[in-house]
Amino acid sequence: MIYFDHAASTPINxxxxxQMMISYGxxxxxPASKHAFGQRLGKKLEDLRQKFKKKFFASDxxxxxxxSSATESNNTVFYQIKEVEGLNLYSFADHMSIxxxxxxxxxxxxxxxxxxxxxxxxxxxxxxxxALSPVNNHSGKLVDFxxxxxxxxxxSPGTHIHLDAVQFVGKYDCSLKNADFDSLSFTSxxxxxxxxxxxxxxxxxALKRALLxxxxxxxxxxxxxxxxxxxxxxxxxxxxxxxxxxxxFEKVDKLRKLFFDLIREDDCPLIFPFTNRDExxxxxxTFIIPDIPSDMIMRHLELKQIYLSTSSACSSKTDKExxxxxxxxxxxxxxxxxxxxxxxxxxxxxxxxxxxxTLSHEIKELTQLIGKRK
Amino acid sequence: xxxxxxxxxxxxxxxxxLRGKNRKYFYSVFKKHIAFLIKFVHKEKFTLKFDSERFIxxxxxxxxxxxxxxxxxxxxxxxxxxxxxxxxxxxxxxxxVLKVPGYDEARTFCVRVKRANKKFSIGSVQFAKDLGHLVLxxxxxxxxxxxxxxxxxxxxxxxxxxxxxxxxEYGVSGLPVxxxxxxxxxxxxxxxxxxxxxxxxxxxxxQLFVFFHAYPFVGNEVKEKIIGLVKVxxxxxxxxxxxxxxxxxxxxxxxxxxxxxxxxxxxxKAMLQTAVLLAKKVKAxxxxxxxxxxxxxxxxxxxxxxxxxxxxxxxxxxLIGQSKVDIINLSREVGTxxxxxxxxxxxxxxxxxxxxxxxxxxxxxxxxxxSCPIEEDLEQALLKSEMCxxxxxxxxxxxxNIDWEGxxxxx
Numbered sequence: 001m002i003y004f005d006h007a008a009s010t011p012i013n014x015x016x017x018x019q020m021m022i023s024y025g026x027x028x029x030x031p032a033s034k035h036a037f038g039q040r041l042g043k044k045l046e047d048l049r050q051k052f053k054k055k056f057f058a059s060d061x062x063x064x065x066x067x068s069s070a071t072e073s074n075n076t077v078f079y080q081i082k083e084v085e086g087l088n089l090y091s092f093a094d095h096m097s098i099x100x101x102x103x104x105x106x107x108x109x110x111x112x113x114x115x116x117x118x119x120x121x122x123x124x125x126x127x128x129x130x131a132l133s134p135v136n137n138h139s140g141k142l143v144d145f146x147x148x149x150x151x152x153x154x155x156s157p158g159t160h161i162h163l164d165a166v167q168f169v170g171k172y173d174c175s176l177k178n179a180d181f182d183s184l185s186f187t188s189x190x191x192x193x194x195x196x197x198x199x200x201x202x203x204x205x206a207l208k209r210a211l212l213x214x215x216x217x218x219x220x221x222x223x224x225x226x227x228x229x230x231x232x233x234x235x236x237x238x239x240x241x242x243x244x245x246x247x248x249f250e251k252v253d254k255l256r257k258l259f260f261d262l263i264r265e266d267d268c269p270l271i272f273p274f275t276n277r278d279e280x281x282x283x284x285x286t287f288i289i290p291d292i293p294s295d296m297i298m299r300h301l302e303l304k305q306i307y308l309s310t311s312s313a314c315s316s317k318t319d320k321e322x323x324x325x326x327x328x329x330x331x332x333x334x335x336x337x338x339x340x341x342x343x344x345x346x347x348x349x350x351x352x353x354x355x356x357x358t359l360s361h362e363i364k365e366l367t368q369l370i371g372k373r374k
Numbered sequence: 375x376x377x378x379x380x381x382x383x384x385x386x387x388x389x390x391x392l393r394g395k396n397r398k399y400f401y402s403v404f405k406k407h408i409a410f411l412i413k414f415v416h417k418e419k420f421t422l423k424f425d426s427e428r429f430i431x432x433x434x435x436x437x438x439x440x441x442x443x444x445x446x447x448x449x450x451x452x453x454x455x456x457x458x459x460x461x462x463x464x465x466x467x468x469x470x471v472l473k474v475p476g477y478d479e480a481r482t483f484c485v486r487v488k489r490a491n492k493k494f495s496i497g498s499v500q501f502a503k504d505l506g507h508l509v510l511x512x513x514x515x516x517x518x519x520x521x522x523x524x525x526x527x528x529x530x531x532x533x534x535x536x537x538x539x540x541x542x543e544y545g546v547s548g549l550p551v552x553x554x555x556x557x558x559x560x561x562x563x564x565x566x567x568x569x570x571x572x573x574x575x576x577x578x579x580x581q582l583f584v585f586f587h588a589y590p591f592v593g594n595e596v597k598e599k600i601i602g603l604v605k606v607x608x609x610x611x612x613x614x615x616x617x618x619x620x621x622x623x624x625x626x627x628x629x630x631x632x633x634x635x636x637x638x639x640x641x642x643k644a645m646l647q648t649a650v651l652l653a654k655k656v657k658a659x660x661x662x663x664x665x666x667x668x669x670x671x672x673x674x675x676x677x678x679x680x681x682x683x684x685x686x687x688x689x690x691x692x693l694i695g696q697s698k699v700d701i702i703n704l705s706r707e708v709g710t711x712x713x714x715x716x717x718x719x720x721x722x723x724x725x726x727x728x729x730x731x732x733x734x735x736x737x738x739x740x741x742x743x744x745s746c747p748i749e750e751d752l753e754q755a756l757l758k759s760e761m762c763x764x765x766x767x768x769x770x771x772x773x774x775n776i777d778w779e780g781x782x783x784x785x
Contacts, residue, residue: 299590
């Protein structure tokens with residue numbers, strides 16, 4: 001199997017899985033229980049929280065809450081400021097866990113793909129929230145969020161800035177030291193960790209109320225018995241990733257260059273709306289196949305055990321995803337022709353060679369079969 | 375208002391009472407189908423008796439609305455009368471008559487009494503008058519109207535008791551399923567083929583559904599859609615086996631070997647031919663398609679007749695003379711409209727480049743069939759088929775190993 005859909009989810013690291021199996025067997029007590037067994041797990045949990053905070057250089061003004069998913073983390077943030085008056089700014093091209101909770105609120109598009117900060121910032125209105133993704137999950141586009149954050153804090157100190165850093169953490173350096181933003185979501189299953197566990201860093205003064213109310217876990221900010229095993233798996237995965245940030249980047253960057261070179265060699269007719277060979281984020285490459293529907297290519301590749309991702313199916317006429325593609329600036333005639341390739345450092349050059357060979361073979365064959373006659 | 379409860383349903387069979395010597399056979403198949411359905415939707419004890427050319431379905435626990443709706447979809451059911459059954463006791467009869475729903479909404483009404491058993495002490499006309507008077511004292515706003523009233527209350531005095539009927543509802547009519555034979559129905563996911571299947575159900579055909587799945591050219595979502603359609607159509611059948619034939623490879627071969635404009639025609643030939651192979655395997659005697667003459671260019675008279683020429687099996691096309699608007703309206707009646715209207719990948723249109731041929735050249739067609747033999751491919755595709763059916767509780771069941779020689783009809 002050749003897997004190129006790491007932006008969607010990653011295979012779990014086998015060593016971590018082993019360790020988790022042991023923990024699943026042993027760490028079964030409730031970390032909130034008052035007996036020694038429970039207290040030991042409670043301490044393990046707090047240690048893991050502290051370790052995370054340390055790696056993020058998070059001072060005491062930050063709270064780290066473990067949640068079940070980045071979606072939950074995002075929703076938790078939106079819930080804090082639900083009652084506050086003002087405008088929500090977010091990119092219409094963002095992940096659905098941002099778009100859907102905010103789309104019926106008083107909101108505006110704020111997308112750094114094609115427009116600059118000052119072109120879009122509404123001077124005359126009170127902005128209560130700015131949701132930013134340092135890396136857009138569809139395009140892979142890397143945004144210089146630090147400048148944007150400091151600019152926002154200068155103009156409107158009261159605005160809550162939230163980062164959805166799911167595609168960013170574990171691939172780039174991420175520090176909360178002197179951060180100009182107020183909260184950040186990240187998740188385990190994009191880091192070769194287990195699914196069902198994610199994190200939310202949020203400044204303590206921004207926390208108003210819990211989304212899940214109950215037994216008062218997570219310092220009262222998220223009731224639900226925490227899984228120490230999942231949190232441990234999450235931490236180990238994260239730790240492994242950040243240890244080798246630069247090597248991983250270089251490996252993936254090589255894969256990207258190779259992909260572009262092979263595509264050019266094969267004269268494969270792809271359009272790259274966001275990425276080029278040498279610059280930007282190498283982890284995600286989005287491309288357009290002008291003549292063939294992307295889901296058809298995806299299925300032909302899946303038959304050969306090669307997995308890429310497409311966001312739109314040619315069967316759906318009222319495509320929600322097309323809103324995203326529109327916001328990304330993709331021409332409507334290409335909405336059903338967009339494919340996303342996302343690398344991990346575990347991918348090999350050989351895999352990229354097989355991919356390009358298969359891809360260009362399938363494109364040629366399908367173009368002959370169903371492509372528009374010229 | 376609480377809905378009145380019916381513990382008895384009179385089921386009038388459709389046209390097959392016209393049958394001669396084999397009428398008994400039709401009745402027995404019909405009865406089995408009703409019993410088959412009721413057994414699984416009505417968990418209580420019930421009796422189903424044949425009396426004076428109709429079936430009497432009774433239970434101590436009243437039948438739900440859902441059961442009545444299902445009953446109306448059994449081919450052969452002309453109409454059902456919802457009945458409160460009482461003894462010959464006059465007071466009991468009166469109470470039942472007063473419980474009949476609809477007096478408040480009606481302006482005119484009448485009571486009709488029939489005595490199948492003349493031992494009942496009061497004459498029909500007199501008894502009708504008495505009961506009518508009773509209704510009037512409770513609902514003074516009503517007026518009696520003997521011809522074309524808003525509400526007609528039927529009272530039938532039978533040997534076994536008295537039936538107080540409140541309204542008649544009509545079923546799909548036709549012939550009991552299984553009485554006319556077995557056919558293979560080709561389903562596409564659009565409007566036409568499902569409606570065609572409905573018509574053949576009404577003509578008493580047992581159907582094996584077949585779908586040609588062009589994966590990887592189309593996605594597996596379309597499979598879900600087809601299964602959904604079969605579920606609706608299965609209400610007019612007993613069991614509804616569905617065969618899903620993987621057809622992507624075949625279509626690829628066909629497309630690569632013929633002129634662009636002949637693709638659709640060649641695909642259709644391959645599908646019909648596969649359906650014939652399937653029919654022969656399972657001992658079905660004909661095919662059914664949703665063709666409507668001239669609806670699209672592949673359905674020209676020339677194309678349809680050319681395909682039929684070499685088939686060696688009858689193809690029933692119950693919609694051949696229907697307009698698209700009528701077919702779509704019919705699909706609402708059948709219950710397939712919403713599913714059929716939902717968008718899906720269509721392999722034929724994906725492969726269709728330019729306009730399909732409307733008047734095929736016989737010379738090229740002959741050459742094509744000789745230069746590109748496909749029978750072996752079709753056999754292979756058929757062997758790789760998946761099969762599923764809806765069991766008695768209407769749950770989808772996947773058949774792991776298809777036993778072609780065994781009885782796919784009864785499972």
